Amino acid sequence: MGIIKKIIRWSQLKSPWILHFNTGACNACDIEIIAALTPRFDLERLGVQLKATPRHADILVCSGPVTRQIKKRLVRIYEQMPEPKFVVAVGSCATSGGVFQGLYSVEGGIDQVIPVNAYIPGCPASPQAIIDGVVKLLKQLEAME
Amino acid sequence: MNDRRIWVEVPLADFMDKFSYAVKEQGFSFLCTITGLDEGEYLSFIYHLAGKDGVVLNIKTKALKDKESIKTVTGYFPSAAIYERELIDLLGAKVEGLPEGIRYPLPDDWPAGQYPLRKDWDASVLEKKNG
Amino acid sequence: MDDKDKDVRIPFGPQHPALKEPTSFSVALRGEKIHSIQVRIGYNHRGIEKGCEQRTFIQDLYLLERICGICSHSHSTCYAQAVEEIANLQVPKRALYIRTIIAELERVHSHLLWLGVAGHEIGFDTLLMYTWRDREAVMDLMAEITGNRVNYGINTLGGVRRDISLEQKEQVLKVIAKLEDQTKYYIQVAQEEVTLIQRLSGVGKLSQADAKRLGAVGPTARASEISADVRKDDPYAAYGELDFKVITDNHCDVYGRTLVRMGELLEAYSMIRQALKNMPDGPLSVRAPRKIPVGEALSRYEAPRGEDVHYVKSNGSDKPERVKVRAPTLANTQSISKMLEDRYLADMPIVVAAIDPCFSCTDRMIEVEEQGVMSWEQLRCYSIDWYKKQGVDFGGKKK
Numbered sequence: 001m002g003i004i005k006k007i008i009r010w011s012q013l014k015s016p017w018i019l020h021f022n023t024g025a026c027n028a029c030d031i032e033i034i035a036a037l038t039p040r041f042d043l044e045r046l047g048v049q050l051k052a053t054p055r056h057a058d059i060l061v062c063s064g065p066v067t068r069q070i071k072k073r074l075v076r077i078y079e080q081m082p083e084p085k086f087v088v089a090v091g092s093c094a095t096s097g098g099v100f101q102g103l104y105s106v107e108g109g110i111d112q113v114i115p116v117n118a119y120i121p122g123c124p125a126s127p128q129a130i131i132d133g134v135v136k137l138l139k140q141l142e143a144m145e
Numbered sequence: 146m147n148d149r150r151i152w153v154e155v156p157l158a159d160f161m162d163k164f165s166y167a168v169k170e171q172g173f174s175f176l177c178t179i180t181g182l183d184e185g186e187y188l189s190f191i192y193h194l195a196g197k198d199g200v201v202l203n204i205k206t207k208a209l210k211d212k213e214s215i216k217t218v219t220g221y222f223p224s225a226a227i228y229e230r231e232l233i234d235l236l237g238a239k240v241e242g243l244p245e246g247i248r249y250p251l252p253d254d255w256p257a258g259q260y261p262l263r264k265d266w267d268a269s270v271l272e273k274k275n276g
Numbered sequence: 277m278d279d280k281d282k283d284v285r286i287p288f289g290p291q292h293p294a295l296k297e298p299t300s301f302s303v304a305l306r307g308e309k310i311h312s313i314q315v316r317i318g319y320n321h322r323g324i325e326k327g328c329e330q331r332t333f334i335q336d337l338y339l340l341e342r343i344c345g346i347c348s349h350s351h352s353t354c355y356a357q358a359v360e361e362i363a364n365l366q367v368p369k370r371a372l373y374i375r376t377i378i379a380e381l382e383r384v385h386s387h388l389l390w391l392g393v394a395g396h397e398i399g400f401d402t403l404l405m406y407t408w409r410d411r412e413a414v415m416d417l418m419a420e421i422t423g424n425r426v427n428y429g430i431n432t433l434g435g436v437r438r439d440i441s442l443e444q445k446e447q448v449l450k451v452i453a454k455l456e457d458q459t460k461y462y463i464q465v466a467q468e469e470v471t472l473i474q475r476l477s478g479v480g481k482l483s484q485a486d487a488k489r490l491g492a493v494g495p496t497a498r499a500s501e502i503s504a505d506v507r508k509d510d511p512y513a514a515y516g517e518l519d520f521k522v523i524t525d526n527h528c529d530v531y532g533r534t535l536v537r538m539g540e541l542l543e544a545y546s547m548i549r550q551a552l553k554n555m556p557d558g559p560l561s562v563r564a565p566r567k568i569p570v571g572e573a574l575s576r577y578e579a580p581r582g583e584d585v586h587y588v589k590s591n592g593s594d595k596p597e598r599v600k601v602r603a604p605t606l607a608n609t610q611s612i613s614k615m616l617e618d619r620y621l622a623d624m625p626i627v628v629a630a631i632d633p634c635f636s637c638t639d640r641m642i643e644v645e646e647q648g649v650m651s652w653e654q655l656r657c658y659s660i661d662w663y664k665k666q667g668v669d670f671g672g673k674k675k
Contacts, residue, residue: 028345028426031389035415038392038408069252099339103323104261104268105252124345124426147361149510150574175504176491177576177585178602193574193585199510201574224491224610228602235325261326268323 012058012084013138015047019057019081023074023110025064028124029091033061036127043131054080059137061130065093065100066107078114086117086141088133095119151202160206161216164192167204168221172196176218179228181236183210183264188238190215214239235262283311301624308620313613328599333359333568333590334433336599340586343601345426346389349375349382350579351586351601352431357512358575358588359433363568369514371435373555376514377448378422378430380544380551384455385414386580387537387544391462394534397625398475403462410458413451420444435561445552452545459541466534476531480615480627483528490610494582495540498524499532506578517554518547530626567594579604 022030036043037050051057054077066074078087089110092098097108110116118140120133155163167173173194182189187207194202208215217240218225230249232238237260251261260266283304304311324343328336341352353375360367388411395403415425421444422428430436440448466472482492487500497504505522507515523539525532572589582604591597615627 026342026345026348028342028348031345032426035408035412038412039405040409040412067252068255099342100324100327102268103327105323123342126425147573152572174488177574177583178587178600178606180587180598180600182589182598191587193587195510195576199506201510201576203574222491223489224607227606227610261323 008084009141013142015049016058016134016138017049017051017056018059018061019051019054019077020061021063021074021077023062023064023070023094024067024106025091025093029063029094029122032124032127033063033090033130036130041127041131043134046131046135048134054078055082057081058085059134060085060087061090061134062087062110063090063094064110065097066110066113068105068107071107071113074110074113086137087114088118088120088137089116090120090130090133091125092121092123095121098123149199149201151200152205153202154205154207157206157208157213157215160204164204164218164221167194167202171202173202176222176225176228177201179225179232181232181238181262183236183262185264186210188236190232190238192218208238211237211239214241216240217242219243234260236260237263301628303621303624305621308622310616310619310621310624313616325599325601328596330595332566332594333596334564336596337431337433338429340599340601341427341429341431343603346386347382347579347581347584348427349378349430350577350584351603352429353379353513354575354577354579354584354586355588355599356431356433357577358573358586359564359568359590361573361575362571362588362590363433363564365434365562365564367435368559368562369556370439370558371560372514373551374436374438374440374560375431376518377440377548377551377555378418378428379513380548381414381418381448383544383580384452384541385411385418387541388414388455390537390580391534394530394626398472400472403465406458407462410455413455417444417448417451420447432561433564435559437560439560440552440555448548448552452548456542456545459538459545463535463538463542466531466538473531476529476534476626477527478529479619479623480530480533481528482611482615486614487528487611490614491607492582492611493604493607494579495533495536496582496608496611498522499536500528501526504583506576506583510576512575512577514551518550520547567592568596581605582608 020030020033035041037048054060060078060081062074064070078085087110089095093100094110097106100106101108107113118133118137120129122129125133173196175195177193177195180191180193182191184207186209188210189205189207191203191205194204196202206215215238217229219229219242226243226246227249229238229240229243230246233240233243234248234251234255237258259270261268283306285302285304287302301313303313324339327339331339337352337355340355341348343351388407392404392407392411395401395407418428419425421440422430422438430438482490482496482500484500484502487497487502492500492502493504501524503522503524506512507520508522520543523536523543525535525539527535568590570590570592572587575586575588577584577586584604585600585602587598587600588596589598612628616624619627
């Protein structure tokens with residue numbers, strides 16, 4: 001099965017497919033994530049494609065501080081993703097709760113609910129920072145070989 | 146001082162009459178929103194009604210917490226339903242006559258009897274479940 | 277057999293490619309037609325109003341700015357206005373003009389964003405790419421003037437924190453001249469492109485009577501010929517001194533909402549020019565006390581999505597007694613069920629997108645291998661050269 005694993009790894013690194021999920025954010029990070037896919041920054045030239053379903057995704061790109069209402073759905077989506085999977089937390093809210101830290105309906109960051117592989121700070125995280133974060137994650141995966 | 150704002154307070158028993166008068170005869174035809182406040186023994190409700198020339202009538206009434214109820218104004222403004230649901234969820238207000246519907250804005254698994262916007266409520270009463 | 281048994285209920289959201297934010301709809305279908313729909317929102321509820329009571333007035337300014345990343349200036353200004361009214365602060369004229377300019381620039385970026393998203397929802401991805409590329413010019417302007425692409429932080433209680441310099445003024449005028457040409461092109465497309473017209477006409481119909489009854493606001497209401505705009509009806513900031521039209525349309529459907537937003541873009545360019553020309557000199561803010569005197573105020577603001585309402589009550593301390601926010605999308609969600617009655621499932625994304633929902637009522641360099649670090653201009657030239665080698669010439673086109 002060694003060669004199949006190699007192919008999977010190679011395709012993940014060369015063309016990671018992402019699923020974008022908003023766990024109750026103010027939208028600023030989400031708009032910047034989508035802006036990263038538009039002609040100015042163009043993530044698609046790196047092979048990154050935005051997918052509609054968790055079952056097709058390699059990387060879960062998450063924003064928001066995780067509200068109580070959305071928590072169960074986040075876990076469900078994470079479980080629906082096939083292995084090997086990675087999670088990127090975009091923005092200060094996803095990292096630590098941001099300005100919403102301590103509010104009663106907020107869990108306080110993605111890593112309170114699911115394991116996170118990379119954190120991209122910023123309020124909001126600029127598209128350049130997002131690209132930087134995704135590239136760093138991919139480099140790390142490559143180095144893991 | 147903003148001269149396009151009117152602030153009045155009306156006792157609960159007269160409220161529906163005065164509200165009807167404001168809407169039907171004084172031309173306050175748009176309900177901006179309903180603000181609920183916790184004022185100790187009472188829950189207060191301010192109905193923000195917008196009329197002509199940018200004037201907003203802020204008409205307030207009070208009800209004893211957990212004992213008295215207010216009547217729904219969805220007969221005048223169907224849009225009031227969601228504002229009234231917010232009062233019920235966050236302040237534990239009692240609203241008579243509100244048609245059945247899904248709660249807003251709290252999650253489905255929110256513990257009963259917990260009203261976050263009440264002054265004596267603190268987030269520490271919730272068990273923090275960490276996944 | 278009960279009619280209800282014929283319905284197939286499908287969930288739509290909270291995770292769905294058409295939705296940028298979590299919302300849940302439970303749609304009862306008969307075949308492809310929507311019979312009834314239940315809207316479940318609240319996924320974005322973060323407990324901000326309670327949080328406001330536990331933070332000082334100035335901290336709340338920055339918290340409320342992050343209610344929404346697209347209309348952050350709306351919330352920040354609306355709140356600041358309420359607090360300034362309670363404390364009886366006379367905000368200097370120059371600050372009011374700066375707030376107005378930023379507000380209209382925000383409207384421009386928001387409507388361009390909407391145009392792109394609407395295009396995406398109907399499968400017109402080219403429009404998404406074009407409008408979001410144009411939008412980047414506005415984001416750059418914002419970053420220059422305020423320091424951030426989003427969540428500008430330009431307001432303080434009593435005025436604004438930064439000035440607009442003469443060079444920035446010139447930049448703004450240059451950028452809006454370009455955007456105005458682009459917008460006129462989009463309007464032409466919307467009026468002549470048959471597939472677009474057919475796709476958007478008759479979809480999401482909301483009669484004037486229904487719009488009034490259900491309390492619709494903003495472009496959603498104005499497309500049903502309701503001439504309500506807080507900037508005209510209840511002027512704030514510098515709007516009382518600007519000359520502009522309220523754009524309405526009588527199509528009562530998504531096509532009408534598209535036309536209204538594009539008309540508002542043109543009005544916004546005109547307002548920005550007027551404001552830049554007539555902006556008086558003077559201080560940028562007055563000092564606001566830490567403890568705000570007892571009082572209450574209701575502030576209204578015309579956000580890109582519609583009327584935003586903030587109620588603030590103070591009790592004499594440095595923290596507010598109560599802050600209530602009613603964002604425009606909450607007023608518009610009531611109309612969704614009506615708009616989707618008897619429509620096809622495929623219309624759901626565009627109809628929901630047409631109210632422009634915002635349920636959360638928010639000298640750069642890159643490194644390229646071998647080349648080291650490049651500036652933006654170098655990167656652009658690099659990419660044009662790269663494509664030239666592939667036989668595609670972008671260098672000549674000035675778009």
